[in-house]
Structures are given as structure tokens and as C-alpha cells.
Amino acid sequence: MEHRDSRTAPPTLGVGMVGYAFMGAAHSQGWRTVGHVFDLPLRPGMAAVAGRDAHAVQAAADKHGWTAAETDWRALVARDDVQLVDICTPGDSHAEIAIAALEAGKHVLCEKPLANSVAEAQAMVAAAEAARERGQLAMVGFNYRRVPALTFARRLIADGRLGTLRHVRVVYLQDWLVDPEFPLTWRLEREHAGSGALGDLGAHIVDLAQYLAGEVLVGVSAQMETFVKERPRLDGASSGLTASGGTRRGPVTVDDAAVFTGRLASGALATFEATRMASGRKNALRLEVNGEHGSLAFDLERLNELSFHDHREPAATAGFRRIVVTEPDHPYLDAWWPPGHGLGYEHTFVHQARDLVESIATGTELLPTFADGLQVQRVLAAVEESAEKNSVYTPIAV
Structure with a gap:
């Protein structure tokens, strides 16, 4: 890769990040790495990270x-050396931070799901649209769009390689809540997380289905379940708790699992499953798209591969074939390693950072926008409404 002479170094884009836990660490990896891999028009500078615990946030700053x-x-947000605010906090603070940052003249990257409600997401979109008129960008962080194999799959579908789409099916399976003694964290409280597996995992697969298909969902029919109703509370709080065997416990107020069907605008059918109770599945995101001319399949546990079937080939030799997505003409791969040397989960955040920096430099709007995040939020709200009505088909509000 060509390296710039220090005398011609690009201007700095100061990045400030709010939140420093799992997702903050992943975003830090992206910002720390992107300028060493891609030749960028702006140089990301990791100006500051924010968190409520002074000792913990300083330790995170030093580590990352x-x-x-x-x-x-x-x-x-008020710092002069911060031009981009990266939000990696729980969903209940997304709207307040994002709107304040946009009104302060900053670009914004906000983790998914965009908000905890449609109303919050609508307010964020309004702020983003006003900021766009001033030249600011706002993007929601659906990082799986930046898996090279999935970006390539979108290209194949857009080029018509599958023809008219008929089915999209996506599942996202995890097992970290199978143990009923797993503690009651913020992700299990509706006031902080908005929803459970639906927002945490379902937001990803709804976005991927719409991204790959190039169209939106127009209606869903859903079921949701919370299998473990109470969990140990380790913070000593007493509000709303019940005692069991000497352990203080609190109510789980979000879903453990959501399953739903949907219909895309073209009439294609879609099926979804999101759960954090699938024992043995750590981070199993799998999808398949079927069209009149062929099919595509992807498994996150084999994220450098894409399975492709061309249904127009002779039946005697037709079938799914394995494409290793590591060639230099595959998305993002020209800056990485020789063909056959695979990438991993963390690289999606490097690619996300690259795309955002380039868009800020050129003033070009980058997908997914806050409006795209609002569309996903509307789907999640329709899923909850359908489940409350016992799987009644629910149109997606526009």
C-alpha cells in the first residue's frame, strides 16, 4: 500500500466516541486501524472517549x-478537536446524544438499533435532515453490510444474477442467556435496551434482508417469547425485586426470542429468527436468498465465503459453488492481504470507518442513513405489535 509522506499528510478528522464496552472496543479497533490500511483523504484522530466512570473510561482510553x-x-460533544461523534451507548441515550451532536455541528455515527422507539428515531431523522443541509452526515452502524462477502452478494443481486427474488430467510442465533442464573444486565431491561433479541439481533437481520434485496419490508407476522422471566440482580438494587434463595432477582422486561415472517415490497417472502437462547450457537448469523435464476447463501462463521447457485446451468452439473471472497476486485479487499488470506469480524468496523471518512471528505451521503435506521425501527415496532396480537399480520407504517 502506498504511504503518504508526512509533509503531505491529509487533514485530521477528530473522532470522539461515547461508550467504551464491547461495541466501543470494536469501533476503537476500526478507528485505530483504518488509516494504516486504506489511503484516506482525511486522517482519523482518536481525540476522546466518554464514559461515566472516570477510572474505567481512562483505562479504556489508555487501552484503545x-x-x-x-x-x-x-x-x-463540545470539544473543538471532535468533528465526528461515534455513539456506542445503550439505546436509551442514542437520541439525546445524536441530536445534541448534530445540533453542535458534528457528524454522527450511531450504533444499531438507531433508537428505542419509532418516535425517538423520527426525531433523530429530523435532526439528521436539518444537519445534512449544513453539510453534516449521520450514519447508523449496521456493520454486517461491510462484510466483503455480503457487500459482494448485494452487488450480484443488484446486477440481476438471481433474477426476480422469491425468498429471503435469515436467522441470528446466540446462547448467552440459556443459563437462567445469568445476571440481569441492561440488555434485559426494556427502559435501557428497548427490546431484547428483537432489537439486538433482529435489527441486524432486518437490515441485511432489506439491504440485500434492495427493497423494504411492507408487513410482518410475529411471535415473541421471554423464557426466563426473572434473573439475579447483582447491583444491590431493590426496586421491583423478589427474593429467591437469598438472591435478589428482577424481572426481565424484554424478549428472549422473536420469530416472524414478512413480505417485501416486490411480493417476495421473508422469514426471520432472532434468539439469545439457542444453546450451542455463539454468533450464528445465516442467510439465503432465492430468486428465479439462482440463490445465494452466507454463514457468518465462514465469513470469507459465499455460496452461489446458478439455476440456469445444466442440472447434471448445477449446484451451489463456494466463492472465496478474498480477491482484490472483491469489495474492500484491494487494501488487505493476498487472495486466500481471510478477514474477520473486526474488519467490518475498519470498512465502516473507511466508508464514513471518505463520505465526509466528499460530502456524499453514506448508507445506511438515519432514515434507513428509522425504517428498521418501524419493522421492529410492527413485529412487537403483531406478537402482541398473536401473530396478526401487521403492515409497516410509513
């Missing part, structure tokens, strides 16, 4: 390479 630490996100 952030120049400064703040204990108030408002102070981070």
Missing part, C-alpha cells in the same frame, strides 16, 4: 488509543 477521556458526553 484515545488521546483523552471525558466523564460527560456533553463535554466530548
Whole structure:
């Protein structure tokens, strides 16, 4: 890769990140790496990270390479050396931080799902649209769009290789909640997370289905379930708790699993399953798209591969074939390793950072926008409404 001479180094894009746990660490990896891999028009500078615990946020800054630490996100937004605010907090704070950052003249990257409600997402879209008129960009972080194999799959579908689409099926399976003694974290409380497996995993697969198909869902029919109703509360809180064997427990107020069918605008059918109760499945995201001319299949556990079937080939030799997505003309791969040397999960955040930096430099709007995040939020709301009505078909509000 060509390296710039320090005398011609590009201008710095100061990045400030709010939140520093799992997703903050993943985003940090992206910002720390992107300028060393891709030749960028702006140089991302890791200006500051914010979190409420002074000791923990400073430790995160030291570990992940952030120049400064703040204990108030408002102070981070106000910094002159921050031009982009990256939001990696629980969903209940997304709207407040994003709107404040946009009104302060910053670009914004916000983790998925965009918000905890359609109303919050609508307010974020309004703020993003106003900011866009001032030249600011706002993007929601659906990182799986940046898996090279999935970006390539979208290209094949858009080029008509599958013909008219008939089916899209996606599942996202995890097992970290199978143990009923797993503690009651914020992800299990509706006031913080918005929903459970539906928002955490379902948001990803709804976005992927719409991204690959190039069209939106217009209606769903759903079922949801919370299998473990109470879990141990380890923070000593007492509100709403019940005692069981000396352990204080609190109610789980989100879903453990959601299954739903849907219809795309073209009439194609879609099926979805999102669960955090599938024992033995750690992060199993699998999808298949069937069309009149062929099919595509993908498994995140083999993320450098795409399975492709051309149904127009002679039946005697036709079948799914394995495409190793590591060639330099595959998406993002020209900057990485020689063919056959695979990438991993963390590279999706590097690619996300690259795309965002390039869009900011050129002023070109980048997908997925906050409006795309709102569309996903509307689907999630329709899934919940359908499940409450015992799987009644529910149109997606526009």
C-alpha cells in the first residue's frame, strides 16, 4: 500500500466516541486501524472517549488509543478537536446524544438499533435532515453490510444474477442467556435496551434482508417469547425485586426470542429468527436468498465465503459453488492481504470507518442513513405489535 509522506499528510478528522464496552472496543479497533490500511483523504484522530466512570473510561482510553477521556458526553460533544461523534451507548441515550451532536455541528455515527422507539428515531431523522443541509452526515452502524462477502452478494443481486427474488430467510442465533442464573444486565431491561433479541439481533437481520434485496419490508407476522422471566440482580438494587434463595432477582422486561415472517415490497417472502437462547450457537448469523435464476447463501462463521447457485446451468452439473471472497476486485479487499488470506469480524468496523471518512471528505451521503435506521425501527415496532396480537399480520407504517 502506498504511504503518504508526512509533509503531505491529509487533514485530521477528530473522532470522539461515547461508550467504551464491547461495541466501543470494536469501533476503537476500526478507528485505530483504518488509516494504516486504506489511503484516506482525511486522517482519523482518536481525540476522546466518554464514559461515566472516570477510572474505567481512562483505562479504556489508555487501552484503545484515545488521546483523552471525558466523564460527560456533553463535554466530548463540545470539544473543538471532535468533528465526528461515534455513539456506542445503550439505546436509551442514542437520541439525546445524536441530536445534541448534530445540533453542535458534528457528524454522527450511531450504533444499531438507531433508537428505542419509532418516535425517538423520527426525531433523530429530523435532526439528521436539518444537519445534512449544513453539510453534516449521520450514519447508523449496521456493520454486517461491510462484510466483503455480503457487500459482494448485494452487488450480484443488484446486477440481476438471481433474477426476480422469491425468498429471503435469515436467522441470528446466540446462547448467552440459556443459563437462567445469568445476571440481569441492561440488555434485559426494556427502559435501557428497548427490546431484547428483537432489537439486538433482529435489527441486524432486518437490515441485511432489506439491504440485500434492495427493497423494504411492507408487513410482518410475529411471535415473541421471554423464557426466563426473572434473573439475579447483582447491583444491590431493590426496586421491583423478589427474593429467591437469598438472591435478589428482577424481572426481565424484554424478549428472549422473536420469530416472524414478512413480505417485501416486490411480493417476495421473508422469514426471520432472532434468539439469545439457542444453546450451542455463539454468533450464528445465516442467510439465503432465492430468486428465479439462482440463490445465494452466507454463514457468518465462514465469513470469507459465499455460496452461489446458478439455476440456469445444466442440472447434471448445477449446484451451489463456494466463492472465496478474498480477491482484490472483491469489495474492500484491494487494501488487505493476498487472495486466500481471510478477514474477520473486526474488519467490518475498519470498512465502516473507511466508508464514513471518505463520505465526509466528499460530502456524499453514506448508507445506511438515519432514515434507513428509522425504517428498521418501524419493522421492529410492527413485529412487537403483531406478537402482541398473536401473530396478526401487521403492515409497516410509513
